[in-house]
Amino acid sequence: MASKNIVGAVLVAGGGVAGMQAALDLANAGYYVYMVEKSLAIGGRMAQLDKTFPTNDCSMCIISPKLVEVGRHINVELLTLTDILSIEGEEGDFTVTVRKNPRYIDMSKCIACGECTKKCPKKLNNEYNESLDTRKAIYVQYAQAVPLKYGIDAKECLFITKGKCGTCKKLCPADAINYEDKAEEVTFHVGSVVLAPGFTPFKPTEFDTLRYTDVKDVITALEFERYLGATGPTMGHVIRPSDHKDPKKLAFLQCVGSREVNRASNGYCSSVCCMYAIKEALIAKEHSGGALDVSIFYMDIRTFGKDFEKYYEKAKAAGIKFVRSRIHSIQPESGGGVKLNYVTDGGASTVELFDVAVLSHGLVITPETKELAKKLSLATDCYNFAQTSTFAPVALSRPGFYACGAFTGPKDIPSSVMEASAAAAAATSKLTPARGSLTKVVKVPTPVDVSGDPPRVGVFICHCGINIASVVDVAKVVEFAKTLPFVEYASNTMFACSQDSQEKLVALIKEYGLNRIVVSACSPRTHEPLFQETLAAAGLNKYLYEMANIRNHDSWVHAGHPEEATRKAMDMTEMAVAKAVLLSPLKENVIDVDPTALVIGGGVAGLNAALTLSSQGFKSVIVEKDSKVGGNANRIHSTTKGESVADYLSDLKTKVQNDPNIELVLSSQVDKVDGYVGNFTTTLTTGQAVKHGVTIIATGAKEHKPTEYLYGENRRVVTQLELDELLKADDQNVAKAETFVFVQCVGSREPERLYCSKVCCAHTAHVAVELKKNKPQARIFVLYRDIRTYAQKEDLYKQARDLGVIFIRYDLDSKPQFSEDNKKLTVKVKDPVSGHHLIIQPDYAVLAAAIVSGRENELAMKYKVPLDEDGWFFEAHQKLRPVDFATDGMFMAGLAHYPKPMDEVVAQAQAAAARAVTVLTQPKMTVGGIVAEINQARCSGCGVCKAVCPYSAIDLDDKGKAVVNEAMCKGCGNCASSCRSDAPSLRGFTNAGLFAQIATAL
């Protein structure tokens, strides 16, 4: 490798949530990223969602900061409307050729004002809203799109296709339209490739019995999602499509295009449909004020993720009906609605009418992705998902190629995000020498010290072409601004954000000695960073900036009231000036980062995290309380893919032991913790003090000790892990055994443990298959509540059934009964199909005992990180930050977060390492800016600020007074508003500034 050229850049294909996360982690770890997206904008499927389960977070709200971050990242090159043509070479140095398709819009000129789209005569299906409404031929994909630039649909544009029209070009105030735009081929080099092409929803068009194509009131779940969305075709109002009336009864049909080998050839479970159906059902019901009647028709409810089971219970409590039945066909009703025939649990055939049938369609690989995989010679499974191994879950069959998201199997957002981070780590494990070689750094002059100088405010009022000026009397606002206190200079500008305006701004700052800048233009949410960069370029502290949003909040919404709009623009400008006058230059301090990680827990997660960090060139210390590493994996026989865990573990141990970057401290635990991100000092119970920049908590979990089913009383009753141990040891009794009963959900999904342990169903199916293969005459019964072999693991379930394993369902109120007579074990269970009781006398009864958390309260307190009510470590955000804690520099991996199978454990460990690298890779960290500070003279030490700080950034010092750790503060200002004596203040949003704004608002 050393002799070869290693390129410090990575290609990320796909701009969905997985691709974005991978790109950010890569770019923040010192690699240049080419992000290729075939559509106009990034965001992917998540941008189409209304809410996300199980927190009902607004999808757009949580994704849009990520969109902006990717869009603005100096080391992420966004290539939209781009197709990959070829990738040649090998890991370390690939040559990528792409085709950039024409947008017909000059991105550097487009200000996304939307004037062009108003008069475009073409009305086309709006893909963002699943074609439920229309868009124009010149359009943005969705309102919050990044890049927020229009594009022309060349196939439909009248000018491009027929040479007629040209209206948009006439209307564009920024002269951004270029009908002559051409496709171009571009070639660049990368060291590795991360593929995140995502999925497409299964189109139920071929299922003629479901009548999707011809019955209006049969819709897909994604269509329903758009109806729910505030930006959807009905602005969040659920309708019955046939007559736009409020529906009263709604049916969700699960597994449409999933778990379906006959008609769809999709044998796998799509993993997310149960949850999204519950989500859509709940939200629709909520919208209706509870009146809506919702039924979900399902085969197994698969709510296996963190907090999913509680969500399911919440839905039941909210009155959502769950009917275990797979609907074969839908009949339309005259006058709207549909008729469903189904058989209830009791066997009764039922007919029920619904207003709308929602098809919970599965996730499938697109033909383009299939084509791409083929072109790149990547191994795929029979469903076109890319093949990976349990122990390298994001590495594809060809070196240098990595994947995240639905490409390797259907999965939800947090899993995709986890994999994205994991892929970022894996994709750079061989690129370490080139880290930082291609990344750009912004160089700005040292800001002039203006503290103590009287404010000299420069005010710039933007016309935004005609966007502002056609409504607001800009000249009048300028004249008004000149009369405001401390204003030294005020002028208007056609486009404040244009390159020449920016240059002029720099010149004016110097010419007039301006030390505060106010721009009255558009939204600070989109444009503040741009202007701040300009201030920095002019040698002014970038925080001496304030913006008045006289476009989005004024001219665009008060077009009919130009006088009031002008008055409002004046007020808004005055408010901005009043605040600007009181702004102080904010310091950003640099702190050292100790480039070492402390990994707590030496199980598969901890070891993988440390190895991944080592591959990135970072040292770690693993602290393991046991006298050996490996954790629970020491007890597991083989993975659901049949790989030997023992072999893997011994390989892993060898690697760790031989790795000079890894120090292993056995039989030790964390004793005392000091410090914060970049600068932790953790003292171990061995007395050793470890200095580290980040902490990864991978403390694992335990197998629940069952208190039922004669466990511990009868030797034939064993837990799943105990059976694995017997299998590992080639136990003769097991080998001789003829009859096995597996009982699922032992201790899981019970009121006191309201979660699914996630791994048991697949593991049971796997073991059952193995036992059957070894001894086909063996009689194997699986007693279950819902079989949850999600994703491609569904194949195991099918295989087990094909091999003759008998699956018998039981309910929580009719659990299997175990009895013992003369050392003979008898299991009695009611077969719900026949209604009869089955009596089984097994040689072994295997209990799928729950996975329970270690309830690491002490550890959590020491690092000031939270646990949820089940004792799992609580992540910063369930969807988008699944391995981060809210507290900076703290990460988690493995079962400490939630039960999960080994491939997900490895992925999460790699992800935690990737996230850790984004911290460790910077020798110095910049902290400060808009953060809180404490005036200790006003502090009583009552601790309210500390209690309300979501980031544990406030502590009490040895005098009992509050102090803010700038490295951990995110600037929310909770402390500042909670303190009764105003000891904390939030820089940039001080009381003085806000009071000044209130005063000038009136």
Add this chain to the structure above:
Amino acid sequence: MPEYLVKESSLASFFQALTQGRRLLAPQGQGDNCHLEVSTGPVSLDYANTHLSPKAVFFPQTEKLLAFHKLADKPKPHQYQDLGDKAEPTVIFGIRPCDAKGLSISNKVFQNDRFTDPYWKGKYEKTLKIGLACLSPSPQCFCAAMGGSPFGEVGLDVLAYPKDKGLGLRTLSPAGEELIESTSAEKADLASEIQDLAKKAIEAQGPLDAYQAIDASKLMDLYQAKHWANTAEPCLGCGVCTFFCPTCHCFDLQDEANDLGGVRMRNWDTCMSQLFTAHGSGHNPRPSKVERVRQRFMHKLKYIPIKQDGVRGCTGCGRCVVMCPANIDIRSVAATMAQASA
């Protein structure tokens, strides 16, 4: 000065005459609820003292001093307008001698050879003060011990006392004389009666020798005495004592402005507040309540006597004794001071 008599039957015409060309302020209400209010006619004499001291008439809690505007389009922008001297001719009836003495002490602060406060002066000089002597003191009263008397005459134009359901009067200034002459009051010789009544009223108050001892002590001995920490310990720092004190006169200047202009005003301030002495730098020469409590008692019992020829800054009205939530009784404090410096 001569004495006069107002018979019960002529009370109405007496008060009627007082209101001629001026407003009459007189106590209304009972107990804690007794206030100086504008009155037209016969007033109740059945009250211990007004809830607040009469200083508020001359030195209101909030007083606007001047106004300014900042409208560039008006003539003479940024000029200010004096809001003082809007006093109307007034007569106050029923000031207790302790409070009258308090006013005279404050008067020397607001009007002296170095400085004249026009806001105080205007009101003070347009007001005639008719005192009402105390026949029976309340448990908190100790005016005599402070060098005053229930029949004290300091600061008054006329001293009245209840007599046979009417009033006995003694005029104490030419203005007072002129005022009474304009009423139906008849001349009478009441000197010996006044002397007797005053003697009785003084005897009803307990003697307190501590004050002489304080007068005799050295300032620094009193100042440096060890007891102040203990004396101040129960103090809540509320400053109620100063708000009710007839001789407390400290104020704080404040500007309030909006986008049109603003006003400058003064508000009562209190030395019990840490903000009272806080410097812009953050330094505070009276950082704790110990210094602040010492300041108050030293001011009343030592500093003012030094500045005002031996006249004590406390007039013995007893309001602070009653009002102090922590029952810090100036009489006990004086005793402690006397003891400590002895």
Add this chain to the structure above:
Amino acid sequence: MSEFEPKVVAFFCNWCTYGAADLAGVSRLDYPPNFRVVRLPCTGRLNPKFIMEAFKRGADGVWVSGCHPGDCHYIAGNYHARRKFVLLHSLLETIGVEPNRLRFSWISSAEANKFQAMARDVIESVRACGPNLTFRKANLQLDLAEVA
């Protein structure tokens, strides 16, 4: 204009409701021009005294809006804010501030329509309350005529 035009001070969190207002702009959803927005990072930054100050200075109404519970960009800012709002709301309502003068909402950055509807509702209900003459500081009575 003879009709009373209410003045409303609005406090929006940067991440949700300010974004919704941005989106309302993009979507050209018109609403009355009567309120002025103070942008906060989070409703958690909103000290109740800002609301008092707005009224004290003569605002006819105050509108506070942030992320839906659970959506806070800062994890829990709006949860803490909500408790403060509960207190302030009950206090002001009890002491006799017309409920329509002080409005609260959760509007996500995607809910431009809700934003528009709420904006209209806020202004119209404040308009119905009439000018705030009672819960404000009296004018300074500058006697400007005299000064001039």
Add this chain to the structure above:
Amino acid sequence: MGNLETITQKIREKAKSLLESGQAEVVIGYRAGTIPLVAAPFFARSAADCDQLVWSSFARLNLANYLPNRTEKVALVAKGCDARSAVGQVVENQFPKENLYLLGVPCSGLVDPAQVAAKEPRPIQRATESDDAITISGQGFSVDIKKAEVLRRNCRTCAHRTPTVANELTGPEAPAAKPDDFEDLKTLLAKTPAERLNHFKDLIKDCLRCYACRNACPLCYCPVCFVDETRPQWLGKSTDPMDTMTFHLLRGLHCAGRCTACGACETACPVNIKVREFNRVLDKTVQENWAYEPGLAWEQKPPLTVFQPNDPADFIK
């Protein structure tokens, strides 16, 4: 011996033994006032001092107010509300728990001088008390008044008269009163907003902005109170009614979820404003929304330091 004397005796004995053993360096309790109907805060540091300690129905101040910033070991003579305030101060880091000895007094309610004056307007020279009644006398009169008729309003609805957390009680538990049902507030809410605003404006019309209510309050230990803020000085210092109202509203808000209804604020008010009216509005809100009462246990978390995801707030649209 009446109950009051027994308690006084017990306080003195315990105070002496605590001081002697060094368990306390100061005993904060009450002495007899220098004027009738008053018991004053008193700091006993010697056995001789202890003989001045008394218990009476006039012990209206909240002695927890004297805890913050004190470095000595303190034994606090604490009635129910004082004890709760002291616990609150420990929770809020204002006093170390290990330095605090709570000598709990089961309280049967304290006498409101304003109500006494309403019954007997003549100047009172002397007041004595038995367990059930007080005897007041002045020039030419002596009157007995049943305590139950002149209890402070907060005492009439005190559900925690006996300290819930104390190192020791001076006697058997006092029967709790029927808790505040806020009926008057409910009646008030039925009136129009304008009527309610007038009611509250009228309530504070005499306010002198002396802040005695604040200074007497054990919750008001801030180094700088919002009324004294100068950068920016947003609250006017004059007697402007809106500035005054703002003071009372924010004072109420700052006490919300922390107020133990001790009534010290009303005791201290020199112009007899029922300042607790503001607190009661919020007491009601806190109890209804978060079922919280402060100062009942060391482990309590004040309601503005925590939240529940499903906290009620229907008024937020």
